[in-house]
Amino acid sequence: MRVRFALWLALSLAAPAAAQDDPAPLYASLRAEERARVPSQVEGDAAALPVYELALELSDDLRSFTLEETVHWTNDAGRPLSSVVLRVWANAVSPSPLVTLVSARCEGNATCEATTPSPDAIVLRLSQPVPAGGRLTVRLSLRGRLAEIDPARTTLAAQGLEGLGALSGGHGAGDYGLLAHSDGVASMASFFPVLARMRGGLWEQSDASTMGDLGNDALSHVDARVRVADGVRVVAVGLEEPPLVVGDRTEVRVRAAFVRDFALVAGRRLARRERSVGSVAVRSWFVEGREAAGARALDAAAHALALFERRFGPYPWTQLDVVEAPLVGGAGGVEFSSMVTIATMFYRPAGDAGGGPLAALLGGDLEARREAMLEMVVAHEVGHQFWHGVVGSDSREHPFQDEALAQYAAMLYVEDRYGAARAERETREQVTSGYHAMRLMGRPDGRVDRPVSAFADPLSYGGLVYGKAPHLYVALRRVLGDRAFFGALREHVAAYRFRTAPPRALYERMARGPRAARVRTLVTRWLDQTHGDADLGQADLGRLLGGGAGGDAAALRGLLDALGGGGNDAALRGLLDALGGRRGGGNDAALRGLLDALGGGGLEGLLGP
Numbered sequence: 001m002r003v004r005f006a007l008w009l010a011l012s013l014a015a016p017a018a019a020q021d022d023p024a025p026l027y028a029s030l031r032a033e034e035r036a037r038v039p040s041q042v043e044g045d046a047a048a049l050p051v052y053e054l055a056l057e058l059s060d061d062l063r064s065f066t067l068e069e070t071v072h073w074t075n076d077a078g079r080p081l082s083s084v085v086l087r088v089w090a091n092a093v094s095p096s097p098l099v100t101l102v103s104a105r106c107e108g109n110a111t112c113e114a115t116t117p118s119p120d121a122i123v124l125r126l127s128q129p130v131p132a133g134g135r136l137t138v139r140l141s142l143r144g145r146l147a148e149i150d151p152a153r154t155t156l157a158a159q160g161l162e163g164l165g166a167l168s169g170g171h172g173a174g175d176y177g178l179l180a181h182s183d184g185v186a187s188m189a190s191f192f193p194v195l196a197r198m199r200g201g202l203w204e205q206s207d208a209s210t211m212g213d214l215g216n217d218a219l220s221h222v223d224a225r226v227r228v229a230d231g232v233r234v235v236a237v238g239l240e241e242p243p244l245v246v247g248d249r250t251e252v253r254v255r256a257a258f259v260r261d262f263a264l265v266a267g268r269r270l271a272r273r274e275r276s277v278g279s280v281a282v283r284s285w286f287v288e289g290r291e292a293a294g295a296r297a298l299d300a301a302a303h304a305l306a307l308f309e310r311r312f313g314p315y316p317w318t319q320l321d322v323v324e325a326p327l328v329g330g331a332g333g334v335e336f337s338s339m340v341t342i343a344t345m346f347y348r349p350a351g352d353a354g355g356g357p358l359a360a361l362l363g364g365d366l367e368a369r370r371e372a373m374l375e376m377v378v379a380h381e382v383g384h385q386f387w388h389g390v391v392g393s394d395s396r397e398h399p400f401q402d403e404a405l406a407q408y409a410a411m412l413y414v415e416d417r418y419g420a421a422r423a424e425r426e427t428r429e430q431v432t433s434g435y436h437a438m439r440l441m442g443r444p445d446g447r448v449d450r451p452v453s454a455f456a457d458p459l460s461y462g463g464l465v466y467g468k469a470p471h472l473y474v475a476l477r478r479v480l481g482d483r484a485f486f487g488a489l490r491e492h493v494a495a496y497r498f499r500t501a502p503p504r505a506l507y508e509r510m511a512r513g514p515r516a517a518r519v520r521t522l523v524t525r526w527l528d529q530t531h532g533d534a535d536l537g538q539a540d541l542g543r544l545l546g547g548g549a550g551g552d553a554a555a556l557r558g559l560l561d562a563l564g565g566g567g568n569d570a571a572l573r574g575l576l577d578a579l580g581g582r583r584g585g586g587n588d589a590a591l592r593g594l595l596d597a598l599g600g601g602g603l604e605g606l607l608g609p
């Protein structure tokens with residue numbers, strides 16, 4: 001579908017900064033000691049970062065919105081550009097477009113034309129090029145809706161079973177409920193047009209794959225005004241001001257500086273618990289009635305933040321929000337700058353809405369497992385504050401970079417909090433299991449360091465990036481010792497604060513000492529070569545069933561994916577029937593029966609010699 005708009009465009013070339021795009025007032029979202037130094041740490045000129053002004057009006061039922069958006073852009077490509085491309089990533093992962101461009105009004109008197117070659121791309125063709133360093137202001141009107149997620153889907157059991165069906169069902173990868181409503185909670189990420197990535201001097205208008213994290217990873221500032229019905233609470237990336245009454249509605253202004261994304265969660269029944277970690281307010285938000293999980297999430301986030309500040313360096317923002325959100329489709333949590341969302345499935349009783357068979361499969365301690373997974377997911381997402389938020393990386397070309405470090409951060413959290421033995425167990429059950437699940441399904445070991453688009457499917461992506469890659473850091477720490485290992489991590493964060501770290505820069509730093517050759521050998525072994533089976537062992541099906549799977553991305557899905565392969569209703573019934581046989585027995589024979597019932601390809605590899 002192609003939609004064309006004629007519009008007027010302003011080229012405010014070399015004009016003095018207008019009041020509304022002066023980002024200094026937005027710096028309030030940074031800790032006092034960070035406000036002076038962060039602007040000097042970014043690549044290039046901090047004054048050239050894009051500023052997005054958003055006036056968002058969310059409907060009373062939290063299911064639709066209108067948005068007036070102004071983009072203040074400075075051409076930092078180093079050459080004149082005759083077009084600008086904006087991306088709406090919510091549309092890239094949704095089966096049908098959620099966000100629609102209504103009009104684009106540009107200031108001044110030059111003409112330009114906007115086209116939407118795909119639902120997730122807005123191309124502005126300028127009647128005259130914007131010179132290097134020149135500025136452009138674009139005003140957009142949009143309307144949108146939130147995908148509706150059935151609350152029955154947001155339990156651990158339901159998500160686990162869904163993962164099983166997804167194997168053959170053709171679920172679009174990346175459809176995580178980023179822009180969705182469920183049970184009175186609106187979760188809004190990737191909902192507004194942002195500047196596209198630029199590669200080799202060209203705007204990227206489409207993505208080779210929608211697995212993993214979409215987004216441009218670039219820094220920007222956001223100044224948002226969010227209007228909601230009275231009584232609706234708004235939690236967002238950045239610093240929220242106290243709500244103002246505007247007519248019969250409430251307006252919350254949000255200021256966010258030096259962020260790589262902007263998102264918010266809104267709802268009438270959001271409860272809050274808060275704790276200070278130094279000068280950072282750590283806030284846990286959850287649906288009323290889920291206090292135990294909300295308190296656990298707060299506890300995990302506060303502990304993780306304190307630990308990561310010791311290990312990696314200072315956290316820059318005044319707030320860290322950990323927010324329950326109706327994430328589905330394999331996502332356990334999603335990271336944003338100064339905010340993380342954590343899937344509702346980790347807050348609700350695991351067997352809610354009919355999870356009996358899965359509870360039987362997992363041996364009855366699903367609740368304990370859910371709590372352990374919640375902590376690890378929270379720690380992973382808080383880890384992303386440093387590995388993505390502070391230290392930037394290219395999440396499309398080198399997705400292992402931030403994901404493996406966030407996974408490793410979660411492993412450090414468990415070790416610091418509960419000791420080495422439990423860390424080893426959780427690593428096996430929540431990290432390594434992703435690799436084992438991948439192998440059980442007959443997917444080969446492979447290179448870790450490659451673009452998202454070069455992974456065959458979510459199983460391979462999860463297995464290699466989340467399951468295998470974090471073990472590189474276990475190996476490096478063993479060779480370097482704690483002092484050199486953590487010293488290098490801290491130096492690396494300091495060197496690349498609010499910049500984009502080259503994918504191997506950390507290892508070059510670790511290789512400066514006497515163990516350079518061993519460091520390089522390990523990096524090659526884990527990132528480029530295929531020794532996973534030798535290094536991580538063969539999958540043990542009983543053990544895999546005894547544990548969860550998949551940390552951030554897949555949680556139980558990895559485990560169920562390992563069982564899948566068939567995935568139609570009949571196979572599912574076979575699985576559930578077979579589970580009845582396993583309940584008291586606990587040997588692998590019943591399991592073999594159910595795997596046969598599923599009859600998927602790849603399982604031969606598991607059961608064969």
Ligand SMILES: [Zn+2]
Nearest residue numbers: 384403406552
């Ligand atoms: Zn992650």
